Amino acid sequence: MRMLLAEDNSRLGPLISDALKAAGFATDLVTTAEEAEAAFTVVSYDALVLDLGLPDRDGMSLIAPARLHAPSTPVLVITARDNASSVIEALDRGADDYLCKPFVMGVLIARIRALLRRPGAQRVSLLCERNVELDPAQYRVRVAGRDVDISRRELSALELLMRRSYRVISRSEFEESMYGFGEEVSSNAIEVLIHRLRRKLEVAGAEIEIHNLRGLGYMLADKHP
């Protein structure tokens, strides 16, 4: 996995770069938009991490050329501007995700992993979260190295949760992604499914847990001690 990181801050750039390297990503650090553009036209990266406040040009102007050059390469924007218009502009121009400064390093790495797991950027076949592994190609779930008996529906629910861990997934998103058009979904089908899945993860000793947030949906996060 090779990443391009464009960050002009002389302290933050190396810190992020080191953290990415520690997480197993080969990272090229550049400090100007010019260098960034030169880099992604030559090298085929797996993901781009762009800071918006670059010294020579706004990082926003890098998104479109990056998209043009490698349409399927995910672009994550890190920004100190948290007003909605900046976020909307970045996403509209083609960024896949954004993260506001200051952020937790672990979250940045989790977001990058999540972007790489997205369909279209099918580079990662194995999903990992703590001691839980999910292999979508082989329909297999392992907790702490041991196989867990799991149904197809449960597996696709867990896959959705793991692809977007630490984020809330609404009930309607579950219904849309797991059931086809015209397929009858009983009112508590999702609830029953998630309840079973939670039990199975708990029994298997998973270090992650599916949190049920009434009115919002479900979120996969660390299990409370």
Next chain:
Amino acid sequence: MSARRPTLFWRLALGMALVATLAFVASSIFLYVRFEAANSRFREDTLLSFARSLGRDLTIGQVTLQKGLDRLAELHGHFAIVAASGAVLASSSSKDAPLVPIDQADQRYFILPAHGDAPGLFGLSIRVSNLEPPVFVQVAFPRSHLVFDSVLEEFVGDIAWIWIPFVLILLGTNVAIAEFTLRPLSRAAREAEEIGPASINARLSEDDMPPDVLAIVRAVNRALERLQGGYLTLERFAANIAHELRTPMAVIKAELSVSDTALARNLERDFESMERLVNQLIDRARLGGLHFEEGDRVDLCDVANRVGSFLAPIIIAKQRTIEVICPKEHVLVYGSGDFIFRGLRNLVENAVDHSPVETTLSVVVGEDRTITVLDRGPGFPDSKLDAVSRKIDRSNSDRSDGLGLGLSIVDETMAAHGGQLILSNPSTGGACAVMTFPR
């Protein structure tokens, strides 16, 4: 209490009414004076002609004289014919006395005041000198005599009855013209009345404005433009603070995350509250730029869901949980979604900080355009419960927990939306914060 200042229209109307009244009074006084002069001359002429004809009649004979006296009696006149010696030769009254004591003047007008039943008299005494010895003829009529007054009074009355409606119609027309002329001004005033922090894009309309008013309207519009520029600068300023503060914060956070020591974990926790304070300061600075256009509608359920989803990872990490309860239908209000989001985020962050672990925070959207945040914590301090005392208390509030600043953000956000924040501590425990939006 200050007296209300009259509007330009009322000043004009009042001025015109004053002028009309003045014109009416002046013309009335003029007519009255003219009438009095004409009336006196008419009386004097009448008296003189009666006295002279009586004088003539005296020289002609008894029969002619009697005719003249009869005519005088018909008109309720009084007379006395007095010899030069003062002896009364003939008189209309039973008393043998002249109407006035005679003197040697050829003719003299006199006024006799009323006494008892007898009316006041206005009379003339003349000397008939073609008789030897000369006699004095005195003639008098009651002062309020019909013959004198009625003709002129009728004339003056007619003039007055034409004059009053004329003046009134003139006044009405003037007032209507003033009202019509000032209409563009009152329209501009109405438009200006509706401009607030929420509609800084609005301008006074310049169409159909008379050129002299247009100058003011344009000046006001230019002023509004500068104010809008100020608002936008403030917003950019807030974005700049955000950038300037957040990058060094990101550096600190990244460095802490590299370290495995317990100290780093402690610092990370301390850092969180600083991060929140910075966010609150930015939110607070941004409030100056809070504006929404007419027709900007926000679904409170959508805001509650977004805030819930946004904060859920933090809330779960802090070992609490959150629920969002919405009615089946959308709950729409006029406002700025971003600012309502930040207000609600502040309330929920407050609730997270003040509620015990393993408890649930509830965000409830009401069909009556409310968002309620409930927690199981110790409740709000008494000084924060009342919006007024909150405002007073702010200067010396304990900001260590960011409660004062957070609540002031929500208070002002709600005020800008025409709503309010109501805090209470339910008897069942915990704290309850309600954002109430107007219809």
